[in-house]
Amino acid sequence: MTTRRKQIMDALTSTMKINPDHYSTLTSPNRLRSFGYSLAGWLYMLRHQKNTRIMSAASLVVIGLALWLQVSATGLAILVLAITIVWMGEFLNAAVEAVVNLVTPDFHPMAKVAKDVASAAVLLGVVASIIIGILVIGPPLLSRLASQP
Numbered sequence: 076m077t078t079r080r081k082q083i084m085d086a087l088t089s090t091m092k093i094n095p096d097h098y099s100t101l102t103s104p105n106r107l108r109s110f111g112y113s114l115a116g117w118l119y120m121l122r123h124q125k126n127t128r129i130m131s132a133a134s135l136v137v138i139g140l141a142l143w144l145q146v147s148a149t150g151l152a153i154l155v156l157a158i159t160i161v162w163m164g165e166f167l168n169a170a171v172e173a174v175v176n177l178v179t180p181d182f183h184p185m186a187k188v189a190k191d192v193a194s195a196a197v198l199l200g201v202v203a204s205i206i207i208g209i210l211v212i213g214p215p216l217l218s219r220l221a222s223q224p
Contacts, residue, residue: 116166124169126197127162134158137208144215154211157204164197 120127171193
């Protein structure tokens with residue numbers, strides 16, 4: 076292998092060679108325990124992040140409306156994916172905020188950038204989800220409303 080090619084391959088594979096167990100005492104080899112950590116994170120979000128409670132209500136309304144309108148399975152799957160993207164964005168945003176707050180309690184311009192960019196990712200997901208919701212739920216909703224006397 077040429078030197079340049081070896082450098083590229085080393086750069087591409089170096090991360091996968093790192094064993095996280097060598098650097099963290101918090102890595103769990105137990106899948107059930109890992110699931111518990113995930114559930115704990117979700118419950119944390121529901122308790123401490125008001126946007127998550129708002130998202131819960133909005134998610135239930137959208138799914139309920141889609142079921143009432145008898146949206147196709149494909150349409151429902153698209154809505155679930157859109158909702159999931161927003162939830163994931165919000166969870167990652169909270170994680171970024173927690174890490175930034177842990178690293179620096181003082182104001183720092185780069186901390187602001189990290190928080191603002193993470194928040195923008197959530198906004199992007201929300202806007203996309205609203206557009207998807209309008210495209211998927213809009214036509215059957217308008218049809219249902221038009222057929223009402």
